[in-house]
Amino acid sequence: MKRAVFLDRDGTINAMVYNPEFGVVDSPQNPDEVRLLPGVGEAICAINQAGFLAVVVSNQPGIAKGKCTPAVLEAITEKMRQGLAERGARLDAVYYCLHHPEAAVPHYRAVCDCRKPKPGLLLRAAGDLGIDLGTSFLVGDGITDLLAGMEAGVTTLFLSPRKCYICDELVRQQVDPGFIVPDLLSAARLISGTAAQGSPTCPVDASVGRGRAGSGCPGAEGMS
Ligand SMILES: [Mg+2]
Ligand SMILES: [Zn+2]
Numbered sequence: 432m433k434r435a436v437f438l439d440r441d442g443t444i445n446a447m448v449y450n451p452e453f454g455v456v457d458s459p460q461n462p463d464e465v466r467l468l469p470g471v472g473e474a475i476c477a478i479n480q481a482g483f484l485a486v487v488v489s490n491q492p493g494i495a496k497g498k499c500t501p502a503v504l505e506a507i508t509e510k511m512r513q514g515l516a517e518r519g520a521r522l523d524a525v526y527y528c529l530h531h532p533e534a535a536v537p538h539y540r541a542v543c544d545c546r547k548p549k550p551g552l553l554l555r556a557a558g559d560l561g562i563d564l565g566t567s568f569l570v571g572d573g574i575t576d577l578l579a580g581m582e583a584g585v586t587t588l589f590l591s592p593r594k595c596y597i598c599d600e601l602v603r604q605q606v607d608p609g610f611i612v613p614d615l616l617s618a619a620r621l622i623s624g625t626a627a628q629g630s631p632t633c634p635v636d637a638s639v640g641r642g643r644a645g646s647g648c649p650g651a652e653g654m655s
Contacts, residue, residue: 432563435523436478436622437553437580439571440489443590443615444471445511458493461503462510469638470616472518476633477616481623484523484560488552488569488579491527495534519634524560526552548578553585568609570618577606586610588618 440458441447446466447456459465478485493499508525515522528547534540545551557564569580572590574597580587589608591598601608612618616639 432566433484433561434482435484435486435556435560435562435567436619437486437488437556437567437569437585438475438615439569439573439576440487440491440511442572443570443576444468444475444487444515458491459507460493460499462506465507465510465514467511467514467518468615470614470636472515472520473633473636473639474615474619475515475520475522476518477619477623479521480633481619483567483622484562485521486556486560486562487522487525487527488547488556489525489527490547490575491529492531492534492539492546494529495531495536495539497535518636524556526556528552547573548575548582550579550583553579553583557583568618568622570612570615570622574600574604574606577601577608578604581606588612588621590614590618 438444444467445459446468448459448464449456475485491504494501494504504527512522528543528545528551530539530541530543530546532540532542543549543551545555553564553569556562564584567585568588569576569583569585570588570590571577571580577587577589586609588610590613591611592613610621612621616636
């Protein structure tokens with residue numbers, strides 16, 4: 432049996448994108464909007480080297496809502512994979528839920544078992560790839576990620592800035608993440624440390640630490 436680190440996509444691997452027209456942040460709507468978050472390449476490389484499968488599990492209702500086409504989603508995924516490959520990192524699989532209960536496109540209108548907070552994407556990946564969920568992890572920045580992970584029986588890591596704006600909601604929904612970490616690189620270090628598989632030799636992401644709170648402390652982050 433293999434172990435996996437399940438990864439949310441938007442807000443975990445790539446940055447959310449500000450839409451000035453609506454004044455809100457959303458997922459990237461085309462490949463040009465795909466920006467990997469700082470340290471993500473190094474993080475996923477460390478996950479690869481620690482012997483875990485890196486598996487994206489993400490709700491992508493854009494096609495269902497008529498905002499996106501399958502070809503565009505494919506191009507966005509390809510851009511993400513490419514950016515990671517340039518940083519020595521590999522995704523072993525990408526699982527999307529394309530459904531939405533109120534989809535404009537009838538083909539995708541469904542109350543499915545794979546839209547997070549349901550655990551279907553993780554369960555399907557586990558079946559396809561031979562993953563032992565009990566020794567696997569999920570990293571995400573949303574409550575629905577954590578709920579899906581808890582339901583699937585993996586250890587959950589919640590990505591959260593220092594001021595946790597939804598921590599009250601975590602309590603209200605009785606969501607108790609295994610760990611709370613500031614970013615994916617911290618998550619990967621924690622997971623690969625737990626796995627004790629030796630030290631990864633991943634290219635250091637020079638963009639990490641710049642503009643990060645607390646990064647002014649010499650040696651605080653091992654910035655070599
Ligand atoms: Mg997210
Ligand atoms: Zn679904």
